[in-house]
Amino acid sequence: MRLDIDALNAPEALWAADTVYRADLFRDRVALVSGAGSGIGRAVALLFARLGARLVICGRTLEKLDAVADFVRAKGGEVLAVPTNVREPDQVENLFAQAHAHYGRIDCVVNNAGGQFPQHAIDFTPKGWSAVIHNNLTGTWLMMQRAARYWRDQGAASASMLRSICNIVVVTERGMPGVAHTVAARAGIIGASRTVAVEWAPLGIRVNCVAPGLTATEGLRVYPPAAQKEFPLANPMKRPGTPMEIAEAVVYLSAPSGSFITGEVLTVDGGGRLWGELWTAGRPEYYQFS
Ligand SMILES: CCCCC/C=C/C(=O)SCCNC(=O)CCNC(=O)[C@H](O)C(C)(C)COP(=O)(O)OP(=O)(O)OC[C@H]1O[C@@H](n2cnc3c(N)ncnc32)[C@H](O)[C@@H]1OP(=O)(O)O
Numbered sequence: 001m002r003l004d005i006d007a008l009n010a011p012e013a014l015w016a017a018d019t020v021y022r023a024d025l026f027r028d029r030v031a032l033v034s035g036a037g038s039g040i041g042r043a044v045a046l047l048f049a050r051l052g053a054r055l056v057i058c059g060r061t062l063e064k065l066d067a068v069a070d071f072v073r074a075k076g077g078e079v080l081a082v083p084t085n086v087r088e089p090d091q092v093e094n095l096f097a098q099a100h101a102h103y104g105r106i107d108c109v110v111n112n113a114g115g116q117f118p119q120h121a122i123d124f125t126p127k128g129w130s131a132v133i134h135n136n137l138t139g140t141w142l143m144m145q146r147a148a149r150y151w152r153d154q155g156a157a158s159a160s161m162l163r164s165i166c167n168i169v170v171v172t173e174r175g176m177p178g179v180a181h182t183v184a185a186r187a188g189i190i191g192a193s194r195t196v197a198v199e200w201a202p203l204g205i206r207v208n209c210v211a212p213g214l215t216a217t218e219g220l221r222v223y224p225p226a227a228q229k230e231f232p233l234a235n236p237m238k239r240p241g242t243p244m245e246i247a248e249a250v251v252y253l254s255a256p257s258g259s260f261i262t263g264e265v266l267t268v269d270g271g272g273r274l275w276g277e278l279w280t281a282g283r284p285e286y287y288q289f290s
């Protein structure tokens with residue numbers, strides 16, 4: 001399979017890509033995107049910026065954030081970049097404090113930061129399991145809860161406020177061999193999202209998830225060549241999704257187009273939930289065809 005990862009993720013290409021949304025959709029809004037220095041998070045941040053949003057972006061690596069921020073500013077957009085490890089409560093606190101001090105408001109939060117390593121579950125060490133659970137379950141949870149407290153402290157919501165949380169997860173229905181730790185973490189986020197969609201509705205907050213299937217980002221390079229070779233078998237379309245396709249789904253849920261949607265998981269996987277095989281750590285002999 002030829003994955004044109006660099007071309008699909010180039011900021012200029014993302015900025016020029018077709019979008020179904022109107023250019024002022026997020027004018028005067030503030031969108032906070034985690035893990036925005038690369039891949040899906042960067043595509044989401046750039047789409048928000050193209051649609052008029054002022055950005056808060058975070059991730060652990062300042063250089064990656066600066067590159068995105070410089071690009072957006074060169075296009076006339078406004079960005080606050082705050083290096084943050086979402087696993088650390090104090091850093092999450094600092095992120096929201098800086099965002100409020102800078103803009104005085106936050107409208108949408110996209111919890112995209114995350115990742116894992118491929119390994120057969122029987123070989124997980126306690127430390128490896130914990131690292132993935134902390135990154136993807138605890139980190140996303142800390143961001144969700146901080147956002148809800150922020151909006152609660154802002155007072156009653158008005159009809160014009162978005163107050164949207166969108167969590168990037170994985171498709172969990174059939175599990176995913178080779179990444180059981182991340183499937184466990186993301187299933188936890190889906191369950192928590194459905195629960196707080198109810199608890200936080202009185203605060204005017206909507207909570208949804210986007211579950212991408214195989215998506216062509218830099219992140220795929222951590223997978224072994226044997227797994228990468230089989231990635232076209234991941235869905236009936238026999239291709240990876242693009243970061244722009246995921247970004248359009250995130251915007252759909254975050255914008256007024258999603259105003260009657262909460263507690264939902266929007267799967268964007270080319271039908272991979274219905275047909276396909278994704279052996280992230282390679283196909284075991286037992287499952288070979290011959
Ligand atoms: C095609 C498949 C689709 C599946 C759907 C999802 C796709 C994607 O998400 S695409 C990619 C997204 N991006 C990434 O996954 C980024 C790369 N991953 C990581 O950064 C790490 O995996 C991390 C999430 C665990 C990073 O956390 P961190 O705390 O920084 O972890 P450490 O590097 O310190 O490692 C802690 C601990 O974890 C075990 N471990 C880490 N890497 C591996 C590995 N490659 N193989 C086996 N075990 C690993 C290990 O126990 C580490 O401890 P030490 O042994 O003491 O280093």
Ligand SMILES: NC(=O)C1=CN([C@@H]2O[C@H](COP(=O)(O)OP(=O)(O)OC[C@H]3O[C@@H](n4cnc5c(N)ncnc54)[C@H](OP(=O)(O)O)[C@@H]3O)[C@@H](O)[C@H]2O)C=CC1
Nearest residue numbers: 035038039040059060061085086112113114214215217219
């Ligand atoms: N690509 C795919 O096929 C799929 C991806 N996903 C999920 O989508 C999200 C984005 O992945 P993708 O763009 O592909 O891969 P990337 O690896 O490019 O993106 C992950 C981003 O998250 C940041 N990040 C990771 N851990 C933390 C942390 N603790 N605190 C703050 N930032 C963090 C990373 O930056 P830094 O290291 O600088 O902190 C990086 O920018 C992830 O949650 C991923 O698991 C889900 C399904 C499929």
